[in-house]
Amino acid sequence: MLNGYDVIGDIHGCADRLEALLSRLGYEKNGGVWRHPDRMVIFLGDYIDRGPQILETLKIVRNMREAGSAECLMGNHEFNAVCWNTSDPDHPGQYLRSHNEKHTAQHAATLEQLAGCYQPWIQWMRTLPLWLELGDLGGDGNRLHMVHACWSPEAMRALLNGECGGEAMLTGRKDAPRLTEAGYLRAGRDKASCEYQAVDVLLKGPEIPLPENTVFQDKDGNERDRIRVRWWLGMGETCRDMALMGEEDIAALPEDARPEPGIWEAIPVEYPTFFGHYWRSPGEGIRLYAPSVACLDFSAVKGGPLVAYRWNRGDSALRDDRFVWVGRDADATARSKRIFFP
Ligand SMILES: [Mn+2]
Incomplete structure (x- = not known):
């Protein structure tokens, strides 16, 4: 019987630390696949780019998915990689994601480390779902919501109902849909399109x-000239109040910058919701953002901890004491334990 989900944030090629985390969570490697007798992992995306062990990371998550011991969501880096590799039908010789200097730099570690096996991995990335809705294992019909960055019912409806295109943009299970060929073309090509947005x-x-x-x-x-916002909250007084970024980035914002009145409305959170993506700083504490909001990206590839959240059968709400993590080394983990749980 499945007794729990272990949700893991952005890995970015940190395979050694991923294996250390899986081991700490009680998973064991058998026949090249990490498994747990009664739990599974949900990976929140961003397996590639930046880090040193991208191929190893991809193999771990793909093997677990194929064995049924994990599901893997799509991150923006995987979506970008697919677009980098998809020809633009309107501009022969070009790609949905242009190969300019900035994009090339972002993708360079993956291009280098996957040399010789790049295309099959891109095909695999195309199959990753954009979001995942699961039962909470509690028997009362409640759900868990997982996505790389933002659980936006409005964005989901637009893609599911073809509100902008008409053509089928999504395929697969309704609670774990992935983009169709047409979906990648629409969402990757035109920034003004509703699918792109x-x-x-x-x-x-x-x-x-x-x-x-x-x-x-x-x-x-x-x-x-834009900031990512704490999307489950409404307007804040200053831009810093509303920003959802690492400590350093927030400190780089002018202190007195105020958002244009009424520019943002909160996205209501209905069920416990998990995401990664936001480069949190470990110094802010490994804890929930809000009672139903868990962000699991603590910048592992920049030396932060790789963090998981353990959801157990029977849980009805998120709790601060369900985070489990590994640091760069044992010392760092011990130090962070003292800082995070004084
Ligand atoms: Mn990301």
Whole structure:
């Protein structure tokens, strides 16, 4: 009997730490596949790019998925990789994601490390669902919601009902749909299209513009005039109050920058909801953002911990003491334990 889900955030090629985390969660490797007698993993996407062991990471998550001991969601990096590899029918010789300098740099580690086996992995990435709705194993019909960045019912409806295109954009199970060929073309090609915007919200999260003439420099040195927002909350007084980014990025925002009044409305959270993507800083504490909101990305590839959330059969709500993580080494983990649970 399935007795629990272990939800794991962005890995970005940190395979050693993924194996350490699986081991800490009680999974064992047999015949090349990590399994647990009565639990399964939900991976929240972003397996590739940036890190040193991308091929190993992909093999771990794919083998677990094929064996039924995991489900793997699509992250924005996998979506970008598919678009990088899909020819643009309107512009012969070009791709849905242009091969410009910035995009090439973002994808370079994957291109290098998957040399010789790149195409089959892209085909695999095409099969990843955009979101996943599960039962909570509690017997009362409640659900769990999992997505890479933002659980937006509006974006899901637009894709499911063909509200913008008409053609079928999604296929597969309704509670774990993936994009069709037409879906990739629509969502990857035209930034103004409703499919592009829907996928963008699900995989990258909603953003609001900063006030006029306000910019900040993000952790990668890019100048930005928009911020990712704490999408389950409504308007805040300042942009910093509303920002959903790592500590450093929030500190780089001008303190007095105020959002345009009424520019944002909260997206209501109906069930316990899990996502990754947001490069949280371990210093802010490994804990819930809100009673039903768990973000599991603590910047593992930049030296932060790789974090899982354990949902057990019978749980009815999220709890701060269900996070499990591994740091870069034992010392870092011990230190972070003292900091996070004083
Ligand atoms: Mn991401």
